[in-house]
Every structure is written in C-alpha cells, then in structure tokens.
Amino acid sequence: MGTLNVRQIAEEIVEREGGYVNDPDDPGGATKFGVTIHTMRRLGLDLDGDGKVSAEDVRRLTPAQAVDIFLDHYFDKPGIDRLPEALQPSVFDMYVNAGSNAVKILQGLLGDMGHRVAVDGVLGPVTAAAALAAFAAAPNHLVDAYGIARRNYYFALADRRPASRKYARTRAGSKGGWIRRAEDFISPRYHMTQREFDHRVAAWG
Helix, strand or coil: CCCCCHHHHHHHHHHHHCCCECCCCCCCCCEECCEEHHHHHHHCCCCCCCCCCCHHHHHHCCHHHHHHHHHHHHHHCCCHHHCCHHHHHHHHHHHHHHCCHHHHHHHHHHHHCCCCCCCCCCCCHHHHHHHHHHHHHCCCCHHHHHHHHHHHHHHHHHHHCHHHHHHHECCCCCECHHHHHHHCCCCHHHCCCHHHHHHHHHHHC
C-alpha cells in the first residue's frame, strides 16, 4: 500500500459523512456515518438483536464499525488498491457515496482519454491497467480530472432529480455538500467560482 493510510482515509470519510440522518429526499434512507440502512440489511447487521435490521440499528452504529464496513466493502472488495495511489482517496470516498458509480465515472473518464474499458462499475484488471497507464501519462492531471468528473456526476444527478438539488446547492445559493465534497479532491485552481457555480445551476430556478 506504500505510504497511503487507508484507515485514516476511512476515518475522514466517517467524519465527513456525519451522524444519523433519515431524509425522505435521500434514496439511501436512514444513514449514519455514510452507512445506509440498505447496506446494513445487506450485511445482516442486526445490532439490537431483535431479528430485523431497522433504523434503530442504524442509530446504534459506531464510528469504528462504519470504518470497518468501508474498508471491507468499499475499498478491499471493489479493489480500490489496484488504482494509482494518488487516485485511491477520491475513488474510495466516491465509492462510499455512490457505490459502483464511482468506478463507472473513472471508466468513462478513461474512455475519454483513449483507453478501451467497459463502463460496468467493476474494477477489474483492464480498468486498473488503464488507470495506471493514464496516471503515468498525466500524473499531475488524472486526480483533478476524476474530481471534476465527480462534480459533473453530482450536477447531472441534480439536473435530473429536483429533490436532490439541495445536496448540490444550499438555500443561500452557495455550493452544497455534494459539490464541496467533490472539490475536496480537486486542486483549488479548478474549483468553481461563485459566478461559475451560479451559471451552472441557473436552470434550476
């Protein structure tokens, strides 16, 4: 793994995701530290022992449990460690937030860069090799390019689903959590200005 501290990255994701929420506009349902009730049901995490996984089990989830879930199911199993080390934090963060769409975004970007990869959300040897080759060719650009592709993904989601726009734009009109999250992994020179952001979201009314 080199110098990358994956557990620390997972702990930062838990901190970024925050505590318990159950927002009716969020398709993820009851969520704590970024772990959704759907994930907990899939893993059979009945923390209160009542025979079913409910919102109460989500409430009982600890930060340490969330970190372990992320490491096992959102880093190790998808094979994020196959990617260039510099790219791993952003793809890992996005995998927690959007599942296999994190890999599809990367695959689409690699395709735009001339690599022949299927956009299937599976981080197999072809995708991994293409990512390594792309990083070798543009080591100072691939991470930013992926972060920008993430930002575009969030904007496209909000374009299609008005109920999700509050995650991309605050009530005050500034960048919402989704956009700030993507830009956490983008060099400051590629961050949107407020004017650029306003122009991008103007069609939302």
